[in-house]
Amino acid sequence: MSLVLTETPLAITSCGVVSPAGLGLEALERALRHGLETPAEPKESPDGYPPRPLWAIPDLGVAELLGRKGLRHVDRLTKLGLVACKLALEGAGEELDADARAHTGVVLATNTGSLTSMVEVGIDTLVQKKPYLVNPGNFPNVVTNACTGQIAIRNSLRAVNSVVSSGQAASLAAIRFARTAIEQGRASRLLVGGVEELSPAAAWGWHLSGALTEDAPIGEGCALFLVEDAEAVRSSGRTALAELLACEVAYQGLGTAREQGEGLRHCVERALERSGVSPGEVDAVCLSATNHWVRDQLEEWAVGEELGRPVPQVQVGEVLGELYSASGAMQVAALLARWREPARQPRIGLVTSMGEDGNVGCLVVREWR
Amino acid sequence: MAGLTLRARVVVTGLGPVSSIGIGVTAFRAALREGRSGISPIESFDAEGFPYRDAGEVKDFRPETYLTRLSPAAWGRSAQLAAAAARLAAADAGLPDDACADAGVVIGTTSGESQVVESLVAQQVAGGFAAMDPGTLRQFPAERLAAGVATELGLAGEVLTLATACSASNYAVGYAFDCVARGDADLMFAGGADSVCRWAQAGFHRLGALTESACRPFDKGRAGIITGEGGAVLLLENADHARARGARVYAEVLGYGVNCDARHMVAPDEDSIAACMRLAHQDADVKPDEIDYICAHGTGTPANDLVEARAVRQVFGERIPPVSSIKSMLGHTMGAASGFGAIATTLAIADGFLPPTINWTTQDDELPWIDPVPNVARPATVRIAQNDGFAFGGNNAITVFGAAR
Numbered sequence: 182m183s184l185v186l187t188e189t190p191l192a193i194t195s196c197g198v199v200s201p202a203g204l205g206l207e208a209l210e211r212a213l214r215h216g217l218e219t220p221a222e223p224k225e226s227p228d229g230y231p232p233r234p235l236w237a238i239p240d241l242g243v244a245e246l247l248g249r250k251g252l253r254h255v256d257r258l259t260k261l262g263l264v265a266c267k268l269a270l271e272g273a274g275e276e277l278d279a280d281a282r283a284h285t286g287v288v289l290a291t292n293t294g295s296l297t298s299m300v301e302v303g304i305d306t307l308v309q310k311k312p313y314l315v316n317p318g319n320f321p322n323v324v325t326n327a328c329t330g331q332i333a334i335r336n337s338l339r340a341v342n343s344v345v346s347s348g349q350a351a352s353l354a355a356i357r358f359a360r361t362a363i364e365q366g367r368a369s370r371l372l373v374g375g376v377e378e379l380s381p382a383a384a385w386g387w388h389l390s391g392a393l394t395e396d397a398p399i400g401e402g403c404a405l406f407l408v409e410d411a412e413a414v415r416s417s418g419r420t421a422l423a424e425l426l427a428c429e430v431a432y433q434g435l436g437t438a439r440e441q442g443e444g445l446r447h448c449v450e451r452a453l454e455r456s457g458v459s460p461g462e463v464d465a466v467c468l469s470a471t472n473h474w475v476r477d478q479l480e481e482w483a484v485g486e487e488l489g490r491p492v493p494q495v496q497v498g499e500v501l502g503e504l505y506s507a508s509g510a511m512q513v514a515a516l517l518a519r520w521r522e523p524a525r526q527p528r529i530g531l532v533t534s535m536g537e538d539g540n541v542g543c544l545v546v547r548e549w550r
Numbered sequence: 551m552a553g554l555t556l557r558a559r560v561v562v563t564g565l566g567p568v569s570s571i572g573i574g575v576t577a578f579r580a581a582l583r584e585g586r587s588g589i590s591p592i593e594s595f596d597a598e599g600f601p602y603r604d605a606g607e608v609k610d611f612r613p614e615t616y617l618t619r620l621s622p623a624a625w626g627r628s629a630q631l632a633a634a635a636a637r638l639a640a641a642d643a644g645l646p647d648d649a650c651a652d653a654g655v656v657i658g659t660t661s662g663e664s665q666v667v668e669s670l671v672a673q674q675v676a677g678g679f680a681a682m683d684p685g686t687l688r689q690f691p692a693e694r695l696a697a698g699v700a701t702e703l704g705l706a707g708e709v710l711t712l713a714t715a716c717s718a719s720n721y722a723v724g725y726a727f728d729c730v731a732r733g734d735a736d737l738m739f740a741g742g743a744d745s746v747c748r749w750a751q752a753g754f755h756r757l758g759a760l761t762e763s764a765c766r767p768f769d770k771g772r773a774g775i776i777t778g779e780g781g782a783v784l785l786l787e788n789a790d791h792a793r794a795r796g797a798r799v800y801a802e803v804l805g806y807g808v809n810c811d812a813r814h815m816v817a818p819d820e821d822s823i824a825a826c827m828r829l830a831h832q833d834a835d836v837k838p839d840e841i842d843y844i845c846a847h848g849t850g851t852p853a854n855d856l857v858e859a860r861a862v863r864q865v866f867g868e869r870i871p872p873v874s875s876i877k878s879m880l881g882h883t884m885g886a887a888s889g890f891g892a893i894a895t896t897l898a899i900a901d902g903f904l905p906p907t908i909n910w911t912t913q914d915d916e917l918p919w920i921d922p923v924p925n926v927a928r929p930a931t932v933r934i935a936q937n938d939g940f941a942f943g944g945n946n947a948i949t950v951f952g953a954a955r
Contacts, residue, residue: 228679286810293662293692294713299749303671306748312599313752320753321815321942324660325692325713330943333812339822342810342945343721344713346662346692354710361728366833367808385679390687432654432709434701444706538697540709 188455189364191356192411192421192549197268197374198514199261200402201236201501205268210518212500220398220502228381231388234398236502237379254318255331258295258378262328265403266336266372273407274419277370279337286340286368287329288359289405290351290375290506294344297380298322328376340368345506349469349536350430351375352404352509353544357428363410374405375507392537393503397472400502404510422517426456426545434539438475445483445533445541453487456545458529460488465519465530467512471498473537480535488531495519495530509534513546520548557731561954563797564643564785565893566635566741568616570606570778571879573634575642579897581879582905583927588880589763589776594665595748602755602762605746606778606881620702626663626689629698631781631886632743636699639739639783643797647704654707654735655699656726657783658718658742659885660941662692662711665745695743699783707735716882717847717939718742719782719889720947724806726786727949736791741783741889750777750884757816759851765882767848767875767907768855768922770914775849778881782889784896799954800900804934805834811944818854818940823861826946827936831865834950836934838866841950843904843935845895848875849882858938859917872930874923878908888939888947895937895951904928 198205201220202212220236243252243260246267252260266287270277277285293299302323305315321327326344333342341362347354352375359373377383379401387399411424429452433444453460466484470476485491497508497515504511509532516530527548534542567573570588571581581588588606597603608631613622616634625633640650661667666689673682696711708729714721719742726740754760754775761774792799807829811819831838847858855875862870876894877883883890894905907922914920934952941947 228674231680291713293667293690299667300671300674302749302753303668304675306668306752307672307675312748313601313755315749315752315756317753317756320749320756323749323753324715324942325662326715326941326943326945327815329714330810330815330945333810333944334814337812339810339812341808342714342943343808346659346711346713347696347709348691348693351693351710354708357708358710358725361725361732361734364732365728367728381679382674385682386687386690389680389682389684391684430708432697432700432706434697434709536693538691538693539700540693540697 188427189360190411191360191408191425192414193406193408193423194414194421195269195272195407196514196517197265197405199238199265201238201400203239206518206521209514210521213515213518216500223379226381230381230384233388234396235379235384236398236400238401256295256298256322258376259328259331261378261403262332262376263335265405266332269372269405269407282337283339284369285338286342286371287332287338288343288355288371288373289329290345290355291377292346292506294325294327295322295378296382300382347540348538349505349508350534350540350542351506353428353430353534353542356425356544357430359408370407370409372405373408375510376403377401377505377507387503393472394474398502400504402501402504402507402511404514421549423549424547426547427452428544430542432539433541438479441541442479442483445480445535446487448541448543449484449487452543452545458545462529463488463492463531464528465495465516466492467495467497467515467530467532469508469512469533470535472503476535480533484533516546558733559789560727560730560786560803561789561792562784562800562803562896563787563792564639565896566639566642566783567890567893568608568611568631568635568781569880569890570608573610574638582894583903585906585908585925585927586879587908594746600751602760604763604776606776607746608780617702620698625698626666626694627745628659628663628743629694632657632695633698633702635741635781635783636739637702639785640703643785650703651706653705653737654729655696655705655709655739656712656722657696657699658712658714658722659692659695660715660718660744663690663694664747666690668747699739714945715941715943716884717888717941717945717947718885720939720949723892723949724808724947727803727806730786730788736788738786739783740786742886743781744779744884744886746777746779764909765850765878766909767850767878768920769910770912772850772852772855774851776881778883780883780886782886782893784892801896801951801954804836804950804952806830806949807833808947813944816942818857820857820860823858823946824864826948827861827865830936830948830950836950839869840934841871841936842932843871843898844873845891845937846873846875847938847940848877850877856916859920863919870919872904872921872923874905874907876905888937891937892949895935898935899932899951899953902929902931904930
């Protein structure tokens, strides 16, 4: 290869989190320490839910958070995104002016957007008097980028706007996309993260797929980070929450389980190397596949092999339920939540992903100093 | 920002179209040259009850003809289309099977495995969610489009599906371009795939965006889109890498622009599209008067074509290059659309012709500055060309290609 690469770290200047623990990092921190107090039940559905734990986000009070205007045709997944976006933008300290917003974009990991909207429109084509009598207000929700489109519209964010659908590893793929986009000048700032909603369709899908361990709960949530070039933040004397250092991904679809584990191990090795971080400096690891058969052990094995010592784990899947594409983003949020408690040295955490589809990845996160 | 970072040159060395007008680059090129229509009565679902029943289905697609590793029974139609397109692109580029291991893939899509979702919905309507078939469920995630390509070709690099609706292929080509330009990879497969499905037919009809049989972009009588499908994949390669292995170079990717209208979910925005064109030109370091051809988004709806034509005038001023829409031939292939556009643009440059806008009969007085290359392909020297892609959500993405140097 003809170019010598130096990674461009991204600074997280603000974050917006909506999870079964509630709104914000403080609620998340509490849940990470003590577990969810009483997990909220999803809203009753005539279709029913499968017999397994379901951990919904407690009542959001969407109207108070987002106002009442223009939400009639907006589905739940998009509302989660809009709430997280609001929290992230409000937490940014000074408000972004029109010019800053014009150079801000959105990169969001989600599997298919709102499965509920897709299923509703699909059912209409089968059960209505005429197959084309779908709800025209609902139809634009079917496209997977409905959520990022609404976030852009409601906040005048006019730079690159993208949805990354890469399964369990999608949030890490989104972070890589964000880093490249900012480095190449496609945006000055980005809201990057992941979102998934709890719905009968998604819950039954997980339940029947056989991918999850028996009592693994299914959750929902959105974590969004306002990011920009870390050097730009430093040189302007501003502060941030953390830095996203190297993020390495690989595809191991054809391999055996063992090869998938090896693939992740290599990602961890490369990510540490390209971040200039030694295994001994890692303070915490946050794994993704903790609710998944076999992969839970593979992931733990790969990280353990590379670090060569036991490192404290920040548990997300066990505490919030399965979050699929949003897992990686919530894992980053979990590190930030744990780092609310001050420490003398800036801490370093690893976020890993391992998906059914064969995607694996590792991101290095460093507390801001 | 271009100029601030050192970028490697990126070239197109393989093309893989799986389309209603031809499968493989030879058939696709011939179809573009003769202005063939791929529109026919819908067969992939029961269209009874739909007022308009034509679509651009890829009826000749036999996945087992192209796929050597994927078992078609285990993968949805969109993944099959993507994987077959990538397989064709790899063969077209003369890449041996074992040369792809470090390559990555980016596939754009609007609706992912829409036919798989529709099967699941039918199972749900018949017997509730508990009646969904686990084998069908495994095929449904959108990530399977890129995963299908990676599995078929044995790729171990970056593998992602970008679901940015109808400009998704340009997003994919753009991101793959960045990956090669910044040195993350020497080889990236990029493009898009989507399948014809009931809900798109229903939804676009309800929005008043469907036309009955002939899609006529830029024509005074244009009345809407025809839904279509396909897989369109290009192989993007580091120019030095391509030279070292003696690869044939179709064209160079000069750059791209992306932005978001941030105004309306479905209505296009002239100023924002014009801004996207300027971003693309700036990134590619070209001036509007250097562009010889525009492969339009050109959906054939009254609103899109008018807005696109006005944006072109805003950016290009007095000298406006020919602007044609291959959607007149293919229908609107959704997430694959700007991938087919990218392939057509590449061929226009490599082979020296302008693909026509077919079904064109009457000049629209509202956009007299548009030369749509009516009905018949035209020989032309195309040094630099742009490929437009716009989408629901206001996602604009425009790629710029130049002649091989």
